Amino acid sequence: MRTERKIAFFLPGLYGGGAERIILNLAREFCANGYPVDLVLAEEQGPLLSIIPAGVNLVSLSRNPSARFRTLRILPALVRYLRSAEPAWLVSAVHANLVALMANRLAKSRTRVMITEHNTFSRQIGTLSAAARTATVLLSRTLYPKADAIVAVSEGVAQDLVRFLSLPADRIRVIYNPIITDAMSSLSREPLDHPWFNGGDAPVIVSIGRLTAAKDYPTLIAAFKTVRNRLPLKLMILGEGEERPKLEALIDREGLNGDVQLPGFVPNPLPYLRQAALFVLPSRWEGLPTVLVEALFCGTPIIATDCPSGPREILNNGDYGDLVPVGDPAALAERIYERVLNPRGAAPPASWMSYSSESIARRYFDLMAGSTTCMLP
Numbered sequence: 001m002r003t004e005r006k007i008a009f010f011l012p013g014l015y016g017g018g019a020e021r022i023i024l025n026l027a028r029e030f031c032a033n034g035y036p037v038d039l040v041l042a043e044e045q046g047p048l049l050s051i052i053p054a055g056v057n058l059v060s061l062s063r064n065p066s067a068r069f070r071t072l073r074i075l076p077a078l079v080r081y082l083r084s085a086e087p088a089w090l091v092s093a094v095h096a097n098l099v100a101l102m103a104n105r106l107a108k109s110r111t112r113v114m115i116t117e118h119n120t121f122s123r124q125i126g127t128l129s130a131a132a133r134t135a136t137v138l139l140s141r142t143l144y145p146k147a148d149a150i151v152a153v154s155e156g157v158a159q160d161l162v163r164f165l166s167l168p169a170d171r172i173r174v175i176y177n178p179i180i181t182d183a184m185s186s187l188s189r190e191p192l193d194h195p196w197f198n199g200g201d202a203p204v205i206v207s208i209g210r211l212t213a214a215k216d217y218p219t220l221i222a223a224f225k226t227v228r229n230r231l232p233l234k235l236m237i238l239g240e241g242e243e244r245p246k247l248e249a250l251i252d253r254e255g256l257n258g259d260v261q262l263p264g265f266v267p268n269p270l271p272y273l274r275q276a277a278l279f280v281l282p283s284r285w286e287g288l289p290t291v292l293v294e295a296l297f298c299g300t301p302i303i304a305t306d307c308p309s310g311p312r313e314i315l316n317n318g319d320y321g322d323l324v325p326v327g328d329p330a331a332l333a334e335r336i337y338e339r340v341l342n343p344r345g346a347a348p349p350a351s352w353m354s355y356s357s358e359s360i361a362r363r364y365f366d367l368m369a370g371s372t373t374c375m376l377p
Helices: 018-032 047-051 071-085 097-107 121-127 130-146 155-165 184-188 217-228 244-253 270-275 290-298 329-341 357-368
Strands: 003-011 037-041 057-060 087-092 112-117 149-152 172-174 204-208 234-238 260-264 278-281 302-305 322-324
Touching: 003 018, 003 071, 018 037, 018 047, 018 290, 018 357, 037 071, 071 087, 071 097, 087 097, 097 112, 097 130, 112 155, 112 357, 121 130, 121 155, 130 155, 149 155, 149 357, 155 172, 184 270, 184 290, 204 217, 204 270, 217 234, 217 244, 217 329, 244 260, 270 290, 278 290, 278 329, 290 302, 302 329, 322 329
Parallel strands: 003 037, 003 087, 037 057, 087 112, 112 149, 149 172, 204 234, 204 278, 234 260, 278 302, 302 322
Antiparallel strands: none
8 A cells, every 4th residue: 555655765785885874864864754664675685784773664675695786686576565565755876776767667656766876977887897888878868867856965976967867957956965963973982992093103094985996995005105104104994895805915915914904894983083093085986975074073184086076075175174186196195194294173063064964854855845745744
């Protein structure tokens, strides 16, 4: 039976990325405002399963782990869900947008679909094979215009969609990510049991993100080695991903095993940010990197690449942190050296207040309220 106020969030899984955390924050806010919420996962997998908000109903379309999210495999299950649950809105993200749009058309349901784009589309598909890239572009240009709402998490992401998919600019709503929650202050002060942070004799640089090519950690490691030859320094990269073997081999080859650590996925990275001497984001591309806002909240000095897109917007053209060229280890090393010796002060609260989970969720409520299928409480 159709539930006029039910909101369904659809993801491939909960694999620990920033976008998955954002969707969980949105789900929490919708629950807090009286909406029935389904969290629909293509696969019930990932380290963030343990922090699904109370009150959110988990719907698993498959419990069999696979090497990657496969559209054709999960499509029939999503069609069945839409026909049986009939949520008012299906909100998709993280490689799930095309599946959501296809499933809704096949289900012939009255559910409205909101696709959210969390990354720079043109850069992200550059990692695909030529055949997959062509198919993705053709499908996206065909199906994205059929969405009831399109949300981009930054101006840069929106502009990329307009340029690359020829979407009308007025079809895209830019809504920043809901990042800052009431719990973050206490979470950032949780004890951190690690010798580098407990009386360690060298400043610690922290970076956080999935170990993927997009994050360009080899450039960070190369820059770190240059600076470490001049200053005592440590580097900790939190996250997990397919680039781990490559990065471990690089660290070993450069003789950095004693000074660089890859601890893997950490459920609460905020204490690491709060105690870091410096946070560095070396990405080749982003959408709206959640961790930059978290670093601003924690008062941590920031260096980020001026990549498409998000860092320049978040750091207000460099007012709240340093911007360096993409893929330039020499420039990054020079800025790290400068900031370790002469740290910037904490950015003002205005740098992160606009990412309040409550206020951002209100913008989603307002967007949905344009439809009679989902009224505000």
